[in-house]
Amino acid sequence: MYDLHVVGAGPAGSFAAITALREGKKVLLSEEHKQVGVPAHCSGLVSASGLRQLKDVVDYRRITLNTITRANLHGKRERMTLSFPYPKAYVIDRAGFDRLAAEKYENEGGKIEKGSRISELGDFRSHVIVGADGPISTIARLFSFPKISSYASSWQGDYAYSSPDLSAVEVFFDQSWAPGFIGWVIPANEEEAKIGLGVTKKGDLPRAKKKFLEHLHLAKKKPHSQFSALIPLSVRKKTGGVFGNHHVVLAGDSAGQVKASSGGGIFFGASCGRLAGQLAGEPDEYERAWRHAYGTDLSMHHLLRSTLDVLPMWGLDAWLMAMQRTRLDQWLMAAGEMDQYSKMLSPKTLLTYAKTWLPVE
Numbered sequence: 416m417y418d419l420h421v422v423g424a425g426p427a428g429s430f431a432a433i434t435a436l437r438e439g440k441k442v443l444l445s446e447e448h449k450q451v452g453v454p455a456h457c458s459g460l461v462s463a464s465g466l467r468q469l470k471d472v473v474d475y476r477r478i479t480l481n482t483i484t485r486a487n488l489h490g491k492r493e494r495m496t497l498s499f500p501y502p503k504a505y506v507i508d509r510a511g512f513d514r515l516a517a518e519k520y521e522n523e524g525g526k527i528e529k530g531s532r533i534s535e536l537g538d539f540r541s542h543v544i545v546g547a548d549g550p551i552s553t554i555a556r557l558f559s560f561p562k563i564s565s566y567a568s569s570w571q572g573d574y575a576y577s578s579p580d581l582s583a584v585e586v587f588f589d590q591s592w593a594p595g596f597i598g599w600v601i602p603a604n605e606e607e608a609k610i611g612l613g614v615t616k617k618g619d620l621p622r623a624k625k626k627f628l629e630h631l632h633l634a635k636k637k638p639h640s641q642f643s644a645l646i647p648l649s650v651r652k653k654t655g656g657v658f659g660n661h662h663v664v665l666a667g668d669s670a671g672q673v674k675a676s677s678g679g680g681i682f683f684g685a686s687c688g689r690l691a692g693q694l695a696g697e698p699d700e701y702e703r704a705w706r707h708a709y710g711t712d713l714s715m716h717h718l719l720r721s722t723l724d725v726l727p728m729w730g731l732d733a734w735l736m737a738m739q740r741t742r743l744d745q746w747l748m749a750a751g752e753m754d755q756y757s758k759m760l761s762p763k764t765l766l767t768y769a770k771t772w773l774p775v776e
């Protein structure tokens with residue numbers, strides 16, 4: 416028997432496993448696929464600040480495809496550009512991220528079983544379990560955790576596409592292209608971009624995708640590769656519990672620890688994974704710890720998503736215009752955070768907003 420059995424070698428699972436290992440525990444990490452990270456279901460856009468916080472496990476410089484310093488946010492007709500004088504985010508090779516994290520864990524002495532799918536209670540090799548098995552979690556189902564209340568059905572293709580600005584990501588809020596979520600163009604290099612969208616009603620996906628690709632003049636082009644996947648848009652009401660003699664916690668997508676505003680989940684998944692690795696034996700402590708560290712941020716992303724959802728079509732343009740008229744765009748460029756929105760509420764950062772109203776010398 417092991418001290419801890421971690422299910423799923425994505426960011427949440429590998430970070431949980433390596434954290435527990437570094438604390439001296441005997442850990443087993445199970446991954447259903449024969450190769451960690453493959454197939455990749457992700458665009459790989461991660462904030463520079465987030466990647467720096469994960470650097471003790473994954474050196475992102477080894478897997479960086481592109482550096483992002485700009486975001487163009489598109490409404491119906493309006494557009495707002497946020498430009499940064501430094502790298503704000505990186506496009507990383509997502510399969511590479513998962514592979515490096517798992518390799519680091521193995522190199523430090525961790526045991527991983529690849530091609531090993533956990534599907535029933537008899538498969539567990541410890542009474543302490545981290546379910547880091549993605550958005551449709553078997554572990555959550557086996558222990559009857561409360562359901563994730565909403566998902567975005569998403570699709571992404573890798574296209575031959577020369578972005579006019581290689582350092583900019585394009586985010587589309589127009590609800591006729593991405594009802595309930597967003598569309599995106601993320602340049603990976605001079606010749607290729609990751610182009611995708613999500614919708615909240617699965618049946619809307621084919622029509623939304625068609626309209627979005629027509630807008631980008633890509634309707635007749637075939638992607639090199641493509642996939643569809645679910646993105647959790649809400650956190651489970653409970654993410655840890657004791658069930659008979661099993662102590663179980665959920666981390667990452669399986670817990671719904673994803674930014675509901677954009678679907679980004681690598682930073683929060685890996686960060687909550689670390690806490691899961693430390694506290695899996697004490698599920699209540701884990702629940703308290705991750706909600707204390709990241710709950711406010713995830714709630715703020717959820718609030719932004721809920722606000723966008725209720726805006727009427729013209730409201731998106733009005734929202735983008737209002738952001739610029741009230742100089743919130745300047746504030747975001749000076750002090751904006753991609754993941755940890757709560758950091759923007761510090762007095763120092765709020766003072767930065769006041770400064771945007773000072774006359775320019």
Ligand SMILES: Cc1cc2nc3c(=O)[nH]c(=O)nc-3n(C[C@H](O)[C@H](O)[C@H](O)COP(=O)(O)OP(=O)(O)OC[C@H]3O[C@@H](n4cnc5c(N)ncnc54)[C@H](O)[C@@H]3O)c2cc1C
Pocket residue numbers: 422423424425426427428445446447448452456457458459460461531532533534547548549550553569570571611644645646666667668669673678679680681682684
């Ligand atoms: C279209 C799309 C684009 C995205 N783009 C971004 C982005 O740009 N930036 C970002 O930060 N996030 C992005 N995300 C979200 C991000 O991919 C997830 O939040 C992240 O992968 C969550 O990590 P995880 O470890 O919780 O789960 P996963 O990465 O899903 O890992 C779960 C692992 O568990 C394994 N597994 C599942 N079931 C079992 C089982 N029963 N037994 C054993 N193994 C099992 C799976 O094979 C997998 O390896 C995107 C998601 C989608 C769908």
